[in-house]
Amino acid sequence: MQAAVFNGPRDIGIANVPDRHIVEPTDAVVRVVLACVCGSDLWYYRGQSPHAAGDLIGHEFIGVVEQTGPAVQTLTEGDFVVAPFAFSCGVCPNCEAGFQTACLHGGFFGGDGLGGQAEKVRVPLAEGTLVKVPGTNHSDEVLRSLLTLSDVMGTGHHAIVSASAKPGDTVVVVGDGAVGLCAVLAAKRLGAGRIIALSRNPARQAVAREFGATDIVPGRGDEAIEAVLELTGGIGADATAECVGSNDSVATALRIARAGSMVGFVGVPHDVELSIGRLFGRNVGIKGGAAPVRAYIPALMDDVLAGYINPGRVFDFETNLNGVAEAFAAMDERRAIKSLLRVSSIA
Amino acid sequence: MQAAVFNGPRDIGIANVPDRHIVEPTDAVVRVVLACVCGSDLWYYRGQSPHAAGDLIGHEFIGVVEQTGPAVQTLTEGDFVVAPFAFSCGVCPNCEAGFQTACLHGGFFGGDGLGGQAEKVRVPLAEGTLVKVPGTNHSDEVLRSLLTLSDVMGTGHHAIVSASAKPGDTVVVVGDGAVGLCAVLAAKRLGAGRIIALSRNPARQAVAREFGATDIVPGRGDEAIEAVLELTGGIGADATAECVGSNDSVATALRIARAGSMVGFVGVPHDVELSIGRLFGRNVGIKGGAAPVRAYIPALMDDVLAGYINPGRVFDFETNLNGVAEAFAAMDERRAIKSLLRVSSIA
Numbered sequence: 001m002q003a004a005v006f007n008g009p010r011d012i013g014i015a016n017v018p019d020r021h022i023v024e025p026t027d028a029v030v031r032v033v034l035a036c037v038c039g040s041d042l043w044y045y046r047g048q049s050p051h052a053a054g055d056l057i058g059h060e061f062i063g064v065v066e067q068t069g070p071a072v073q074t075l076t077e078g079d080f081v082v083a084p085f086a087f088s089c090g091v092c093p094n095c096e097a098g099f100q101t102a103c104l105h106g107g108f109f110g111g112d113g114l115g116g117q118a119e120k121v122r123v124p125l126a127e128g129t130l131v132k133v134p135g136t137n138h139s140d141e142v143l144r145s146l147l148t149l150s151d152v153m154g155t156g157h158h159a160i161v162s163a164s165a166k167p168g169d170t171v172v173v174v175g176d177g178a179v180g181l182c183a184v185l186a187a188k189r190l191g192a193g194r195i196i197a198l199s200r201n202p203a204r205q206a207v208a209r210e211f212g213a214t215d216i217v218p219g220r221g222d223e224a225i226e227a228v229l230e231l232t233g234g235i236g237a238d239a240t241a242e243c244v245g246s247n248d249s250v251a252t253a254l255r256i257a258r259a260g261s262m263v264g265f266v267g268v269p270h271d272v273e274l275s276i277g278r279l280f281g282r283n284v285g286i287k288g289g290a291a292p293v294r295a296y297i298p299a300l301m302d303d304v305l306a307g308y309i310n311p312g313r314v315f316d317f318e319t320n321l322n323g324v325a326e327a328f329a330a331m332d333e334r335r336a337i338k339s340l341l342r343v344s345s346i347a
Numbered sequence: 348m349q350a351a352v353f354n355g356p357r358d359i360g361i362a363n364v365p366d367r368h369i370v371e372p373t374d375a376v377v378r379v380v381l382a383c384v385c386g387s388d389l390w391y392y393r394g395q396s397p398h399a400a401g402d403l404i405g406h407e408f409i410g411v412v413e414q415t416g417p418a419v420q421t422l423t424e425g426d427f428v429v430a431p432f433a434f435s436c437g438v439c440p441n442c443e444a445g446f447q448t449a450c451l452h453g454g455f456f457g458g459d460g461l462g463g464q465a466e467k468v469r470v471p472l473a474e475g476t477l478v479k480v481p482g483t484n485h486s487d488e489v490l491r492s493l494l495t496l497s498d499v500m501g502t503g504h505h506a507i508v509s510a511s512a513k514p515g516d517t518v519v520v521v522g523d524g525a526v527g528l529c530a531v532l533a534a535k536r537l538g539a540g541r542i543i544a545l546s547r548n549p550a551r552q553a554v555a556r557e558f559g560a561t562d563i564v565p566g567r568g569d570e571a572i573e574a575v576l577e578l579t580g581g582i583g584a585d586a587t588a589e590c591v592g593s594n595d596s597v598a599t600a601l602r603i604a605r606a607g608s609m610v611g612f613v614g615v616p617h618d619v620e621l622s623i624g625r626l627f628g629r630n631v632g633i634k635g636g637a638a639p640v641r642a643y644i645p646a647l648m649d650d651v652l653a654g655y656i657n658p659g660r661v662f663d664f665e666t667n668l669n670g671v672a673e674a675f676a677a678m679d680e681r682r683a684i685k686s687l688l689r690v691s692s693i694a
Contacts, residue, residue: 260444283637
């Protein structure tokens with residue numbers, strides 16, 4: 001089968017690798033229909049975080065179950081499924097509490113031979129991990145939106161949930177990548193009264209508005225903080241979503257947050273120094289992390305299938321598996337918000 | 348009047364200073380009945396944080412209103428009141444949201460001539476700040492408990508609230524000072540199913556058990572973490588209260604917390620490096636800070652007056668204002684959990 005591989009910084013290739021197959025009795029093999037490139041893939045792409053050379057990559061995919069291990073009861077060949085970016089057993093205390101990214105038996109796609117940017121993926125703990133999609137006759141728009149449930153839509157939602165956003169709240173979203181835009185959509189879906197998106201990019205501003213942003217703040221750092229304070233009568237945001245993971249973005253989020261409020265952070269942190277003094281002085285809390293998107297897929301899928309949300313709008317570049325290098329480059333150069341890979345047809 | 352003053356590290360004296368008087372129309376002057384020494388007072392006492400030499404000290408007191416400014420309508424001479432350690436207007440957006448320590452017009456007792464370890468205190472923003480106690484004929488036990496509402500009981504409660512503790516939860520309290528012990532009591536009051544207190548001191552262990560601790564872990568650091576994990580089936584605490592403020596205690600709290608749970612932190616942080624990577628990886632959140640005890644006084648006072656909670660049990664050393672130096676020394680040398688100062692009689 002063909003699969004995207006990481007050869008080294010800014011060098012993504014396609015390799016012929018052995019077909020994935022059942023290893024553990026709880027495995028399934030999924031034939032990938034759609035996959036995509038994540039903002040977090042850019043860290044190793046840019047050489048800013050390690051990744052084994054020659055290893056498979058990609059952790060977002062939807063597809064069709066092709067094989068199941070003997071212990072898999074609830075899935076069968078032909079099922080159309082969404083895979084979250086982490087696999088999880090579904091029954092340990094952490095999974096039961098809804099934090100499947102901390103599953104006692106789980107792990108993450110995107111390495112160790114478990115690459116989602118590939119024709120097929122071996123899915124460990126398939127019953128706990130995969131979520132079956134009702135029906136197969138979905139529009140391309142719906143398929144694109146279902147793909148976002150693998151990561152970015154669930155992650156944006158996690159930022160808003162972790163920020164303890166309540167209906168009517170003024171929510172600020174720091175970061176205009178696909179996750180930040182999905183956080184805007186999640187805030188809207190959960191009833192935010194006002195949604196302020198920080199973005200300097202016209203294309204992203206447009207998606208943010210479409211997703212429900214009521215105000216756009218084009219500045220960064222002090223400028224953005226001042227603008228948000230002005231928009232909120234000097235008080236700050238009721239709930240703040242940090243969707244970048246840089247030291248500057250976290251610092252901005254902490255200063256935008258009103259006293260006593262929460263910052264939900266989902267950007268994978270890189271060289272972030274967290275000022276506990278700033279947290280202490282204003283009673284600002286921070287929570288988030290690797291989103292347990294598995295917990296969120298069912299409810300978000302209902303809303304996608306009902307046409308109530310359309311997070312697939314974040315894909316503004318598409319190609320096939322052979323074009324994966326260009327898919328990375330488009331995001332690296334910020335020509336694309338998020339790159340879609342068409343791998344096979346659903347039927 | 349007489350007042351405790353900070354002369355320099357480990358040098359607390361008593362000075363004759365001019366009687367406090369009304370400065371702003373929103374002020375009141377309170378004659379102090381009981382005051383006390385806070386664990387946070389030990390930071391400047393030990394030279395570990397700055398404090399102006401010659402300035403008044405102390406931020407916890409209950410007393411009787413002696414004078415009110417012309418703008419004060421809801422308080423009158425003779426009212427018996429509890430003062431929170433911070434003064435606040437009560438009407439700005441931060442006060443209305445219950446975060447009076449972030450009051451847009453407020454500040455803190457314990458310096459700038461506003462010392463609670465004194466015969467009298469000028470209380471700015473008196474209407475927003477002071478809480479009137481019904482009746483004056485209270486037992487000494489009740490008075491001592493009312494005094495804890497100035498800070499430690501409300502602060503311990505804030506740790507538990509910030510940790511999002513729910514009825515039935517397993518709560519771990521890091522720190523066996525007065526605040527930690529009050530956090531145990533607050534956890535019990537809010538319905539925790541199991542309360543694990545970290546303490547190596549037999550006298551403090553006894554108070555912890557009296558306040559509701561079901562388990563005592565005498566270790567620290569790795570030893571304590573292992574013990575808590577063993578007690579919780581390897582999962583960790585549902586809610587964790589950090590009541591020390593040191594780098595080690597915060598690190599311990601973050602590791603004790605189960606995936607997806609909150610650490611409520613109320614220990615004033617000193618040289619704490621917060622690992623955002625650790626927060627991210629396990630979805631552990633942190634929230635807390637300078638407790639808005641003003642928000643908590645009414646409900647906690649009801650329970651004190653009803654005899655349902657007895658946080659005054661944390662006082663195990665007492666003297667009068669002239670003995671304030673010894674009151675500090677007893678806490679510094681860990682001979683006392685918390686030192687009470689009897690300043691005047693209520694009548």
